[in-house]
Each structure stands twice: as structure tokens, then as C-alpha cells.
Amino acid sequence: FLYVNLKIGEPAREYNLDVDTGSILTWVQCNVPTYRGDCKKWLQTHPYYELTPAKLVSRNDPLCQVLHPLPGGEKQCPYHINYVMGDSRGLLIHDKFTLPSSQHTFTFGCVYIYIYAAN
Numbered sequence: 322f323l324y325v326n327l328k329i330g331e332p333a334r335e336y337n338l339d340v341d342t343g344s345i346l347t348w349v350q351c352n353v354p355t356y357r358g359d360c361k362k363w364l365q366t367h368p369y370y371e372l373t374p375a376k377l378v379s380r381n382d383p384l385c386q387v388l389h390p391l392p393g394g395e396k397q398c399p400y401h402i403n404y405v406m407g408d409s410r411g412l413l414i415h416d417k418f419t420l421p422s423s424q425h426t427f428t429f430g431c432v433y434i435y436i437y438a439a440n
Contacts, residue, residue, distance in 0.1 A: 328419035329370065336367045338429070344402045346388070348411060348430030372431055378413040384428050385413055400430065 323340045329349070336349045352369035378385050378398045385398035391410075392399075398413035411432035417424045 326367070329416050331417055333417070333419040333424075334368075336370055339432075341402075341430075343404045346400070346402065346413075346430045348409070348432045351411065351414075351431035351433060370431055372412065372414065376414040376416050376431075378415055378428060382413075388413065 323342065324337045325340060326335055327338045328334065329336050329338075339348050339350075341347055349370040351372045374396070377396060380395045380398050382398065388398065388400040388402075391401055399410070400413060401410045402408060409430075409432045411430045413428060414431045415426055415428050418427050
């Protein structure tokens with residue numbers, strides 16, 4: 322796993338951002354009370370990202386269509402990514418990343434289930 326510490330949101334809070342080299346999506350672990358599932362705090366030194374409805378990417382967003390979303394309603398974009406040694410499930414979200422000299426809005430994953438099947 323490759324993580325970077327990054328400030329996300331307003332006000333900015335520090336989170337571990339997974340630089341996922343096994344898929345097209347970068348993500349954070351998030352707090353999605355409806356799902357909770359098998360997501361445990363692995364290698365996580367920061368809190369879960371607190372998801373709010375305003376941050377959800379809609380199913381109709383072109384970025385959602387790239388991920389071949391799972392069923393789940395128009396107001397959100399649930400996804401499932403398979404890896405050689407596991408899989409992850411989450412919701413696509415938009416939020417601000419605070420960089421040293423500016424803030425920009427990015428789209429990234431908010432994972433609520435991650436299964437790592439190492440031998």
C-alpha cells in the first residue's frame with residue numbers, strides 16, 4: 322500500500338490517501354454508517370473521512386460512468402474494484418484538497434469495504 326497524508330475538506334483535516342496503483346481510482350477510508358462492512362482501520366493513523374451527502378458524485382456524472390457503477394440510486398455512485406489479492410467497495414465523492422499554495426476540488430473514492438486476501 323502506498324499512502325500520502327493530505328488535507329481534505331473545509332475545514333481541512335489530514336487523512337491517509339491511498340495512491341491505488343491497481344486501479345484508476347485514488348481513495349480514503351470513510352465513515353459510511355449504512356455500510357460499515359469489513360472496512361477496518363488498516364495502516365490508518367488518521368480518522369475516517371466523514372462523508373456528507375453534498376460530497377457525493379451522482380450516478381449521472383460522467384466520472385461515475387467510467388467506473389461502471391453498481392446499482393444504488395441516482396444520488397450516489399457506488400463502485401466495486403477487483404484486485405488480484407482482494408477488492409474494495411465505496412462511493413465516488415468530490416472534495417477540496419489543500420495543497421501547499423492552493424485548494425482544488427478533486428474526485429476520489431471513499432472506501433467502506435476493503436478485503437485483502439494475502440496468503
